Amino acid sequence: MRHAFPGGTPALDFPGTLRFRHRAEPREDLDSPVSLGAWFREAGITVDDVPAGPADLRKALALREAVHRLVRAAMAGEDHDRDALDLVNRYARKPTPVPQLTPAGRQVDATVEQALAHVARDAVLTLSGPDVPLLKECGNPECSQIFIDRSRGARREWCAMDPCGNKIKAAAYRARKRANGLLTAGRPGRPPA
Template sequence: MHAFPGGAPSLDFAGTLRYRHRADPREDMDSPKSLSVWFRESGIAEREIPCKAADLQEALVLREAVYQLIVARMSERAYDRDALALVNDYARKPTPVPQLTSEGRRIEASVEQAFAAVARDTVSVLGGPEASLLKECGNPECSQVYIDRSRGARREWCAMDPCGNKIKAAAYRARKRVGEQAKTAFTRSRQSAKG
């Protein structure tokens, strides 16, 4: 099961390497099967697309190129030329094809079409009006980038669970600890004043 807190498939794709700021980031795309599941869960494909080890390696290269472009856009730096060329090359390719059936809509996709969908979404997000709304999660360990569509752009975390809850719980514990220390200090000062 993958997480989708970014607000756009390209951001969530880049976020499959979680906790990039740690010495030991967590890889959510660790097998061809997990790539296949990601395509389905993201909505790019309706069913899992059979993926091979070579597809996974290609996905990881594309993911890192997407992430480099996202970080460059957020920090207002020039795009890495190789990352930009790679994403643009994928964006030129055909994307998944929606079909109308008697049961409703069906999306047929190959791995290459799914990569093209991620690349086009990257172009759309980074080149569109919401690029200025990109933020990195306020949890210092989390590296998920998301589109802050909240009122007043006041969202701080990629998601309340786990990041927001973790930070709020830590802040509560810190406030409680400070309050207890102040109470102990006050009690001691009163006792010394009496003695």
């Protein structure tokens, strides 16, 4: 699987395809029409990759950024960007993929428009539902993934344990050791030279 899905819903995982948004040069995971088609399959929206072209990719990236702006506004308690709201609602009104039962099992075929409509409807449900107060940005300073924190007491600080949770826990461990004088400037476990 090429793509990561730590957000808990397509409405958060789709904007997460632009990784490390805090960096001067974020990493683009939807770097081709093929990667877009694969994302729909890996997200469980379709069973097979969706055939996509360059125009489809441009539309998908525009929708992705609109969803991201709406998610950020919801987290901050701010008004929604009108253009972003209009674009998401326009896609949410379109037909979505329809699962079919075949002799081989479940099959879901879709066009890019139908798959994007699925993402847009999920954004509408996520941003108008009870999970809005549970939206958090990953505590790893290099990560910009937003996720739904359904942990006990809503105390989770990272989008996924690997790699972000591991990094945060390791940094906290080192900080505790340093504070207790157990970690020296040299390598752990060795006395300073």
